[in-house]
Amino acid sequence: MQSFTEENYLKTIYNLASKQQGEVSTNALAEMTATKAASVTDMLRKLADKELIHYKKYQGVRLTEEGERLALQIIRRHRLWEVFLVQKLGFGWDEVHDMAEELEHIRSEELVVRLDTFLGHPQFDPHGDPIPTPTGQMPEMGYRKLSDAEAGEAVCLRAVMEHSTEFLQHLNHSSLTLGSIVTVSEINAFDKSVLVQIGNDRTVFVSYEVAKNLLVS
Amino acid sequence: MQSFTEENYLKTIYNLASKQQGEVSTNALAEMTATKAASVTDMLRKLADKELIHYKKYQGVRLTEEGERLALQIIRRHRLWEVFLVQKLGFGWDEVHDMAEELEHIRSEELVVRLDTFLGHPQFDPHGDPIPTPTGQMPEMGYRKLSDAEAGEAVCLRAVMEHSTEFLQHLNHSSLTLGSIVTVSEINAFDKSVLVQIGNDRTVFVSYEVAKNLLVS
């Protein structure tokens, strides 16, 4: 049985690893967990002793199979609770992260099973992220970034890569909603910003910074 | 802001205080929190420093107004989550205590407000305990114990005073359900056990130990 803190490290290692290739660095973990590198090193020794990570000094870190299984279990819980908070309690997608961060640690297999059923076995959380299966598989979505689309293309907004309140509220203001079909009408050659058309009437300016964090298909 | 552990002490002090008059003892707290008396003393000093309890050495402990407000807030959360687990997720009333024990510590005012609305502003939890109001009032129910009823009386089962899985499962087996009207048909003079009639056909034996933990009106 892992502590709250150990679970957070596993989840964070998974999330960082999925954004790059190779090992995850101590510093990156320190930044994500809002602690210092020395504290991370302590915890890595502990997780390595429990065989939840592969760890060689100075060489970064990688989850073991068991570590990945646990990480995916925690991410599954997190995403299911986010669905609950948005769909059942009516929170905005920009409000639920911190609460889900706490709810994900509630220790009960049965609770997750029943929550999943109650929610109708959702496939995606409110940010478009796929919900890992009960057996610990992360569905591969094969989305592209909006910033990689070509002018003239019509694409569907599928997910966000950035979960901060500020980013999500910015999308709210721009009427950029998951599930919308948008047409890329113009790509600025200088700053790579994008003009997209939503429906027939509305044209929205999307900066490169934003477009890089929007996944489409 | 209180720690998880501090919240548990406040809740436990409230619960013990409501079952007796006067101050709550260190030993009683040690038993309820499954720790040792010395550890309780440590925590009492801390809570007294924060002015959440009135505490004089060797004299037992009592909540301050602020302490009681916090305790009732935690109890409110606990009972709302129990309603959620039973009514929305379909858990049995004998299965939800430990999960609610964790859920009650999730830190979000807004979450409690929305959960309450989602559940339709319930007045009682699945064990018949009243849910404290948002402003921190504990509704007074004025129930009696079944063990205090007289032969011939018809009473309604309202709540249980013991929340252990074993006790609740025993009630399940005996078809003693909250809301049922039962008639006390006989009180054994020797062991104070009770025979109650449920509906027209069924007669159930209720030991004094059980009758003492059933509240009726």
Add this chain to the structure above:
DNA sequence: CTAAAAATTTAGGCTGGCCTAAATTTTTAT
């Protein structure tokens, strides 16, 4: 290729919440 910079680990220390053993206070029984 090497020296400086960056990243990481080690050493030693802190706090919260727990423990045991010993000391102290209160209660109970004679």
Add this chain to the structure above:
DNA sequence: ATAAAAATTTAGGCCAGCCTAAATTTTTAG
């Protein structure tokens, strides 16, 4: 009234998870 028993507190210590400062290793720049 007082001695024994029970309850409580104090003293000192442990572990998890964090910290800073110093030491070490790796990476990078010239």
